[in-house]
Amino acid sequence: MPTKAAVRKTVIQRLTALSPADKVNQTQQLISALVSHPWWQAATTIGMTMSTSIELDTRPLIAQALAAGKTVTVPRTLPKRQMAFVALGPGVTFEPSTFGVDEPIGGQEITAEDHDLIIVPGLGFADDGNRLGFGAGYYDRYLAHYAGHTISLALAVQRFHQVVWPLTPFDIKIEEIISMQEDHHG
Template sequence: MTYTKKEMRKAYIARLQQLDLNTRVREERRLVSRLYDQPEWVSAKTVAITLSQSFEVDTAPLILHARYKGQTVVVPRTLPHRQMEFVAIDEDTTFEETSFGVLEPVDGTVIPAEEIDLMVVPGVAFTTTGKRLGFGGGYYDRYLANYQGATISLALNTQVAAEDEWEADPFDITVNKVLTPSGD
């Protein structure tokens, strides 16, 4: 049965919020380990990563690992008209909370899409073929429409969806790879 994206988004966020801590930590460790083994991660000089919200896969370890490896880490900053840009961050970056409850850099160097080697794309639910249910703003779909680099999403087991759970829109952009804790 196919549901609306809004219905699916609400259901998946509720599932994420109810996930027990031990399961979450165990699955996140597996996901992070799998990501670090991906050739896209290993070879990337510049990595785009979001600053996660409490119910999402924790991206703080990814950011620390990338910076330790000497990779440039860029995070999104929203712009008018549902656009976004990616800004390089370091230990001196100042952040502010947006109306969405997400931290964004106040200033910093904007890195063009062609200089981003890998984008770790967030979402609420994913299919194993790369279909992605985002947060509903369309920011990532708009950005990914003109992005040529590699894309990987990290999905906890509770975020893995069947292909027919929601109807894709023509503007939806799939990700190249969806990593799951079990390696499917």
């Protein structure tokens, strides 16, 4: 079985090779599937990430959630690989983290209990809910103390029919993965 690092490298290469048009098309389909999902529709507070250029673009999703009157929270990293979600709104500004992700400065922190849904990012997603993250473990640590719903969106190149990376006891499964059907088997 390949290492997590090897699988991450493969997925990053696949994401980089994805044409912008194809990525936009897949992103629109995944967002459309998500916003019609009952968990999304019922949620009043949704946590999601500020995407990097390689990931599925979360900006249209954030815009849709805000337009629907939902509270949107985005994570800020804390020491010891912890993170807190901050509500978007007046007085919140952003600066890039050490990972190159825009992080909120200021704003109100929202507890895990006050979230109805968290859209969990990652690099690889298996059909059984296992997720390959970026390697720092922030989400696994956060989700260990979170009882609400979790959904991940997987572009075709991020979807795996079964887990092809080693699992650890700390890995937290995602409740539901909305994915594109892939053309190749990876």
